[in-house]
Amino acid sequence: MKADIEITFSNDVQENGSVRFRPGEALQGRVTITPRKDIPCEHVYLRLLWHTKGRGDRFEQKIAEEDIFQGVLQKDVPLRREFTFTLPKEPWSYTGKLLSIVWGVEVQVDVPRARDLTEKATFILHPYGAGAAK
Numbered sequence: 001m002k003a004d005i006e007i008t009f010s011n012d013v014q015e016n017g018s019v020r021f022r023p024g025e026a027l028q029g030r031v032t033i034t035p036r037k038d039i040p041c042e043h044v045y046l047r048l049l050w051h052t053k054g055r056g057d058r059f060e061q062k063i064a065e066e067d068i069f070q071g072v073l074q075k076d077v078p079l080r081r082e083f084t085f086t087l088p089k090e091p092w093s094y095t096g097k098l099l100s101i102v103w104g105v106e107v108q109v110d111v112p113r114a115r116d117l118t119e120k121a122t123f124i125l126h127p128y129g130a131g132a133a134k
Contacts, residue, residue, distance in 0.1 A: 106120040
């Protein structure tokens with residue numbers, strides 16, 4: 001990878017080693033991209049999305065997207081952007097034997113004529129604590 005990409009959440013609830021947010025809450029955080037060399041990029045996208053994992057076809061839905069930068073990411077000069085997404089009411093995160101619903105924030109550096117750089121930080125979207133049977 002040509003850059004170190006870090007996504008951090010600032011208002012999450014930690015439960016059993018997982019990060020959790022409630023539906024309807026504001027998810028706040030920061031993305032930091034530190035290039036190891038100059039990287040010309042057409043766009044740097046920040047997305048809130050969820051996808052299915054497990055048996056069958058994979059489904060992915062983008063809930064929100066921001067274009068946070070265009071131009072040249074300069075070597076060893078960190079790009080930092082704060083973000084806030086309002087989380088939808090559903091679908092809630094779910095882990096089952098055949099299917100799981102996984103939420104995340106993704107950063108994509110759109111590099112022309114080269115492989116894009118991506119990083120994702122996952123979290124749980126659920127109104128109750130982890131393992132709650134409500």
